[in-house]
Amino acid sequence: MTALEEIFELSSSNRNSAVKAWKENGGKMVGYWCSYIPCELIHAAGLFPYKVKGLNANGTSRAEVYLTPVCTCKWSRSIVQLAYDAEYGFLDGLVGMNQCDHSRRAHEFWVRKIGVPFDHFVAVPHKMETEAALEWYTKGLLDLKNHLEDHFHAPITSDALIRSIDLFNENRLLLKELQACMKDKDPCIRGSDLHKVIIAGVSTPPERYNNLLKRLLKEIKERKSTTDYRARIMICGWCGDDTTLRTILEDLGALVVADNSCFGTRDYWDLVEVEGDPLDSIARSYLNRTPCPRMMDGFARRLAFTKEMVEQFAVDGIILSRIQFCDLHGIDEFNFKLRENFLGVPVSSPLIQEYGSQDIGRLKTRCEAFIEQIEKR
C-alpha cells in the first residue's frame, strides 16, 4: 500500500485502521472538537488525541431532537448522530470548548444524553492579544491537564510535554513541507488529496502519522505532476472534514493550492515555541496561532495570512466557503469582500455548503462560474 493509499484509508472513516490498532493494544483515546485544544496535552498523558468528525453520518434525525435543523450546522448534528449510533464508542473521553454556538451545544448534548467516560470543557478566550486572556487560557489548560491526570492516572510531566511538543512540531513541519509542494507550477499532489492528508492526521497517532508523511513526501516526488489546470485556487473559510468542494473544483480543472481554514493550514502552520514552562508555551503558541474567526481580534491576522498565501502560492482566485448557519465564517466573508482589493485577486461571493456532499450540482455551477471569471481576467 502506498502512503497515499494508507492516508485515504485513515481519512475515509472514523473508526479507521489506526483506531482499531490502538484499541486492540488497550490504548485509551480522547476526542476533541477543535484545534484550540492542544493535542500535546492529551498525547503527553499517553492518550491518542482524536479530532471528532462528521464523516459518514447516516442522517441526523436523532441529533435533531435537541440540535434543531432550524439553525444548527449539519457538521455538529452529524457528529452527535454518530455518537448516538455508537460510532464513537471507542472514545474514552471528550474535550469540548466554546468554539462556536453549534459545537458547544453539541458537546453538551453528547455528554448529557449519550454519555462519555471522561468529559472536560475548556473556555477558550475570544481574543488573542492580552495578558488576561493568556492567563485565563493557561489556567483552563492547567485544569484540563489536572483532570486528565486524575482520570487516566497518567502524570503529565514536563519532559513528556516537551516530547509531545517536539513530535507535533515535527508533524507541522512535515505538513508545511508538503504544502510547499503546492508552490510549484505543476504540483505533485492535488489539493483534495492534501486535505485528506490533514483529515488523516487528526485521526492517527502522531508517531505513525509522521512516518507516513515522510514516506509520502518521498513517494509523491515520483508522481506525475498536475498540469494544464485552469486556475490556482485558495479556499478561505470552513470546509471541515468535507473534501467535496476541493474535489469539485479539481474535477472542473482547477487546482486548490492553498487555504485558510481549520482542517487546513490553520491547524498546523504555527509551531509551538518552547520558552520556559512547556504548558505556558503551549498556551501562548495556541492562543497566538493564525486565528479562527471566533477570535474577535483576529481578522487583521487572517487577512495578512491570506495575502501571504496568495503571494507564496501564486493564487489566481479565492473561494469563500462556509457551512450553512456559520455566523463566524459568514461575517469573515463580509470582511474579506471589503478587503478584496487588498488581496489583489478575485474573491468569490460566499459559497455556502450543506455538509455531506448533498448539494454538488449547485456547488459545481458556482465553482465553474468562478473559474470562468478568473479565466476572463
Place this chain on the structure above:
Amino acid sequence: MPEKDKIRFREFDFSTKLDLNIDILHHTERIVKGLISQRDPSIQWVFQPYVDALEEMSEAIREEQPIVYHNFTVLPELIYGMGIIPYHHEMLAFICPTEYFAAYKDLSFTHNTPEHLCSLLSGTLGIALSDGLSKPDAMIYASHPCDSGVATCQALAEYYGVEPFIIDSPYDDSREAHDYVTRQIKECVTYLEDKIGKKVDMNVMREAVRRSDRAHELLYYINEMKKKTPCPIPSSIILRSVSVAMWGMVGSQETVAWLERFLEDAKERAERGMGGRYEEKLRIAWIYTFPTFDPAIFEWMEARFGATSVIFQGAEHMYWPTYKPLRRPCYDYSLDELCAIMADKSLNTPMARQARGHFDYFIKDVVHWCREWKIDAAIFSGHIQCKSNWSSAQLAKEVLMDELGIPTLIYETDIFDPRVTSAEKTVAYMEPFLEMVAEKKLFEAF
C-alpha cells in the same frame, strides 16, 4: 387589516421601496413621538424609554461627544460612568419602524453578510451600511451571548476601522470567572480614557453604578409584584420598553425615574386587585424571546384565553436571584469594586446569563421562573437565527413537563420581522396549544 377573534393585527407594507439613506435616527424619533402622542395620555409614560434612548443618541451627536458603541450585554453604566452618553446602535435597529428594519436587514445581505445572523444585528449592519449610524470612536463588545455578536463586532470594527475593546466571557459562574471579567472591565476603563481623551471621574462612575443598582432593585420589586394573581402588570405593551430601559440605558437617571413610576403603577394596580383588560385564566411564561412586531398577539391571548404574559426572559431581568440590595449606602467604592459590580451584572444580564455558558443555566432559570411565578404554560418563540438558545428549547420543554407538569409550545419565528412568522400565523400556532392548556387547567381544577 388582518384580524382574529375581533383583535386586529398590525398591517405592514413591505412592497414599497424605502429610501434607506434617510436620517433613520430622526425619522424613528419623529415616528415614535407621533405614535405615542396618539395614545391615551395616562399610558404614554409606558413608552418613555424609547424617547429617552433616541434623544440620547441625538444628544450625543449634537454635543459632538465621542461616539461609543456597546453591545447589549455590555451594560451602558460603564459608559455613563465615563461621563458620556452611550450610543445605542443596536437599539436603533430594535426601535426603528418594522418595514425599515426589514429593509435594512435585506440590504445587509446584499453586502455578503450571512442571512442566518441574528436579524437584530443584520438590521444594525444594514443601518451602518446605509450610513445611518454615526461612526464610532470606540466600541465595546462582549463575546456573550452568541456567535452573532462575536461576528458583528468584527464586521463593524472592520467597516469603520475602529479598534474595539473585547470583553471575553467565561463559560462558568465561578469566582475566577467573575474576577476575569472584572479585570477586563477595568482594562476597558483605560481603553475608554484613551479613546475619549479624559480620565475617569470616580464620583461620576460611582453615581452611574448606583443608578444601575437602583434600577435593578426596582425591577426586582416589579418582578416580585408579578407573582400576584391576577398579575398586576399585563406585560403585553411594556415588554419592549423594559428592554430599552435596561439594555440601552441602565445607569441613567431616566431609567431609574421610569422604573419608579412603573413600580408605583404596579403597586397601585395590585392594591386594587387589577390585572389586565381581561380576566386572568392562564399565566404564561415567554421563556425566551417574544414577537416584538405586534403587541396585538398578546391582546389576542388575553382576549381569547385569558392568557396573561407574566414573565419574559429577554426583557425582565428575571435572573436577579442573586439580588444584592445591601450595597454600601455611601457608595465610596474603589474602581476595582465598581468593576466587580459591573462584571456581575454583565454576566447575569438576561440572555447573556442563559446563553453564554452551559445550557443548564437556561434550564435552571426557566424552571425557577415557572415555579416561582406560578406559570401554567411556557412558550419558546424560537428566533430562527439564535443557535445557542434554540438548542436548549427541547430540553427545557422536557424538564418543565417532568418537574412542574408545565407544557411548552416551541415555534419558529423572527421576533423582529413578521415576514417570517406573521401575527396571524403566530396565533394560529398558539390557538390549539392554549386550548389544550385551558382544558388541562379546567380538568385539574376538578
